[in-house]
Amino acid sequence: MAFLGIDIGGTKRVIVIGDPKGRPLAQLRRPMEQSGDWRADLATLVEDIRRLIAETGSGSPGQPLRLERIGISVPGPVDAERGILLNPPNLPDWHDVAIGRALREAFPEFGNLEIRVENDANAAVLAEHAAGAGRGVEDLVYLTMSTGVGAGILSGGRLLRGAFGGAGEAGHLPIEWPGRACRCGLRGCLEAYVGGHAWGVRLREVVPDSSQVLARAGGDRQAVRPEHLVAAARAGDAFALEEFGRWLDHLARGIRHLVMLFEPERIVLGTIATAAGESLCFEPLRRRVARVVWPRQAERLSIVPAELGAELPQRAGLAVALAGTRVMASAL
Numbered sequence: 001m002a003f004l005g006i007d008i009g010g011t012k013r014v015i016v017i018g019d020p021k022g023r024p025l026a027q028l029r030r031p032m033e034q035s036g037d038w039r040a041d042l043a044t045l046v047e048d049i050r051r052l053i054a055e056t057g058s059g060s061p062g063q064p065l066r067l068e069r070i071g072i073s074v075p076g077p078v079d080a081e082r083g084i085l086l087n088p089p090n091l092p093d094w095h096d097v098a099i100g101r102a103l104r105e106a107f108p109e110f111g112n113l114e115i116r117v118e119n120d121a122n123a124a125v126l127a128e129h130a131a132g133a134g135r136g137v138e139d140l141v142y143l144t145m146s147t148g149v150g151a152g153i154l155s156g157g158r159l160l161r162g163a164f165g166g167a168g169e170a171g172h173l174p175i176e177w178p179g180r181a182c183r184c185g186l187r188g189c190l191e192a193y194v195g196g197h198a199w200g201v202r203l204r205e206v207v208p209d210s211s212q213v214l215a216r217a218g219g220d221r222q223a224v225r226p227e228h229l230v231a232a233a234r235a236g237d238a239f240a241l242e243e244f245g246r247w248l249d250h251l252a253r254g255i256r257h258l259v260m261l262f263e264p265e266r267i268v269l270g271t272i273a274t275a276a277g278e279s280l281c282f283e284p285l286r287r288r289v290a291r292v293v294w295p296r297q298a299e300r301l302s303i304v305p306a307e308l309g310a311e312l313p314q315r316a317g318l319a320v321a322l323a324g325t326r327v328m329a330s331a332l
């Protein structure tokens with residue numbers, strides 16, 4: 001029995017065949033095609049899946065590999081119940097694509113194949129729970145910390161999805177009122193302060209000429225990105241340290257909402273926080289969070305970096321296949 005995981009990103013995609021314990025058996029990584037026609041891109045994806053299935057084999061001569069289920073991680077909002085990719089900002093050609101149904105139709109030989117679709121934050125919390133920093137933790141929050149901010153939330157071991165699949169939009173929790181404009185159209189959102197995109201825009205405006213941040217961007221203000229600030233802060237640059245402290249203050253306010261609502265035992269932070277590391281990010285963040293929640297909450301909460309890192313795309317789709325939502329047969 002085998003499971004297929006697909007991780008679709010804005011720039012690359014990974015197809016993985018795994019065993020029932022989620023261990024990857026074979027994989028294929030490729031740049032994500034964006035030809036302008038999702039049907040053509042999907043056809044290439046299906047070809048790759050067929051090739052990987054054929055190459056992997058079932059282990060028994062003459063017996064083809066039998067797929068039990070497919071899990072897909074996609075970069076944006078989904079209708080998980082109906083297997084529809086809604087409007088992923090990094091995949092402009094893939095709006096309102098019924099990817100679940102399209103894949104089922106592409107593999108009629110697997111009959112009533114179950115296909116599960118989740119956004120990348122939900123897939124990440126499932127993957128970190130299965131094989132990373134959230135092992136054994138049933139009340140777990142994963143915060144994506146890259147261009148935007150999103151949350152995957154496990155409550156009592158169940159993925160929190162909301163009535164229509166849109167729960168977990170932690171990037172749009174208000175941390176200032178009314179606050180800065182956010183790309184989502186609202187104001188004061190966490191993402192408008194700590195998301196990589198918004199932070200980059202701010203840094204390009206406020207970085208002083210004398211700061212190492214600018215030097216690390218090759219002296220080009222328009223090239224300044226959060227990773228330059230993190231590198232400069234690690235090297236002790238005064239502006240970078242102060243700015244990073246402000247970033248942590250905002251993040252702590254967002255975490256306060258999550259603690260009050262979900263009482264997670266552990267919060268796992270992705271990209272920017274993980275790159276910044278323990279002494280620059282996690283240790284001071286824990287102190288800040290302890291100041292904005294009740295002592296009994298702070299005592300029992302752990303805030304840790306994601307463990308899967310570069311392995312996440314390989315694990316995310318498989319984790320969805322093993323634990324995500326069932327796509328209803330009636331919707332396909």
Ligand SMILES: [Zn+2]
Nearest residue numbers: 172182184189
């Ligand atoms: Zn927003």
